[in-house]
Amino acid sequence: KSKSFPDRQKRKAELWLSEIEADMSRGAYIDPAAGRTTFRQYGEKWLAAQTTDSTTRTSVESQLRLHAFPYLGARPLDSFKPQHIRDWLSELERALPVSSYRRVIFASVSALLAAAVDDRLLAKNPCKARTVRAPAPTPARVRPWAAERVFAVRAALPDRYRAMVDLGAGCGLRQGEVFGLPDDEDGFSGRWLHVGNQVKVANGHLVFGPPKRAKERDVPLPASVARVLQRHRKLFPPVDVTLPWLKPTGPLVTKRLLFSLPGGGAVRRTDFNTRVWKPALAAGGVIPQPEEGQRYAAAREHGMHALRHFYASVLLDAGENIKALSTYLGHSDPGFTLRTYTHLMPSSDGRTRDAVDGMYRAAAPAPDGPQTAQDG
Numbered sequence: 001k002s003k004s005f006p007d008r009q010k011r012k013a014e015l016w017l018s019e020i021e022a023d024m025s026r027g028a029y030i031d032p033a034a035g036r037t038t039f040r041q042y043g044e045k046w047l048a049a050q051t052t053d054s055t056t057r058t059s060v061e062s063q064l065r066l067h068a069f070p071y072l073g074a075r076p077l078d079s080f081k082p083q084h085i086r087d088w089l090s091e092l093e094r095a096l097p098v099s100s101y102r103r104v105i106f107a108s109v110s111a112l113l114a115a116a117v118d119d120r121l122l123a124k125n126p127c128k129a130r131t132v133r134a135p136a137p138t139p140a141r142v143r144p145w146a147a148e149r150v151f152a153v154r155a156a157l158p159d160r161y162r163a164m165v166d167l168g169a170g171c172g173l174r175q176g177e178v179f180g181l182p183d184d185e186d187g188f189s190g191r192w193l194h195v196g197n198q199v200k201v202a203n204g205h206l207v208f209g210p211p212k213r214a215k216e217r218d219v220p221l222p223a224s225v226a227r228v229l230q231r232h233r234k235l236f237p238p239v240d241v242t243l244p245w246l247k248p249t250g251p252l253v254t255k256r257l258l259f260s261l262p263g264g265g266a267v268r269r270t271d272f273n274t275r276v277w278k279p280a281l282a283a284g285g286v287i288p289q290p291e292e293g294q295r296y297a298a299a300r301e302h303g304m305h306a307l308r309h310f311y312a313s314v315l316l317d318a319g320e321n322i323k324a325l326s327t328y329l330g331h332s333d334p335g336f337t338l339r340t341y342t343h344l345m346p347s348s349d350g351r352t353r354d355a356v357d358g359m360y361r362a363a364a365p366a367p368d369g370p371q372t373a374q375d376g
Helices: 010-025 038-046 054-066 084-097 101-120 148-154 160-171 176-177 223-235 269-283 303-315 324-331 334-344 346-364 370-375
Strands: 192-195 198-202 205-209 217-220 238-243 251-258
Touching: 038 054, 038 101, 038 324, 054 101, 054 176, 054 198, 101 192, 148 269, 148 303, 160 223, 160 303, 176 198, 176 217, 198 269, 205 238, 205 269, 217 324, 303 324, 303 334, 324 334
Parallel strands: none
Antiparallel strands: 192 217, 198 205, 238 251
């Protein structure tokens, strides 16, 4: 790389050369031509090269296209400064009041800029500057539904979809796992339910895929849930559904699904949530009924995932251990299960009181304690 200097500026030329050589020796040299690549141009290439789960890729792409490219997209990478990230975060806060979602978007932008640093298009990641503060995490404190709410929402669903609630609240399945549950060759007469795949959306298309993090699992099948599933398959016989595996261009796979649309075909998450789940939430008193011509209110905390939280709360209240619960939920780390649900576990001080009170009751039913019975 060369640069011309006017006459009598030899000292400046030597200083510039020294800086370039120093940058090159420590691996910090950035080609000015490469650095003029814009955030959007690099972002498009970065997205195309991602090898994460297709659902994750779709989510990250949506975050960047909706909330980062419109504001940061035209800026050349070598011009980024912490101030630009602070200004963007300020705009993002005005557009998205939910801090937890802003934090996810910020993490995606930071990952993209970190890749640009690795590719020698950017000297430093401005998201890592001390003056840039990531959106604060929202304390994740699960508030499980009461049983009355679970059954109220279940009753408000069309009969065709009611058994979905039993699979979420009674077996802990995720929404996509419910949609992709195949018919059981034994007619759900066994004691276990195998969770081996799900229906999800990849680039706008329905596909089959393994459960989250590819963790197939077996969960206990309660007799009450088994009876519901047996009734459902009699009223709505399972149908063959053919979808590509993992991605829209993947190999076609056919599965005989327990749940399908009235005309056949797999259930799509967005359509189900808007046209079926939210009306049931409103009918069950979870969210308000919309005014004429208005949409239903946002209900992120009341999606079908709430049924998994209910399942966890029921098992913990019954004394199930965290490791078993983590296995049934398909979590990769029991520590995550503990962090998510620790506040739902019966308190140790409560167990202590119950244990001592139980000992006293066993020793002597008299109200003044065991010594009274012995003295008598």
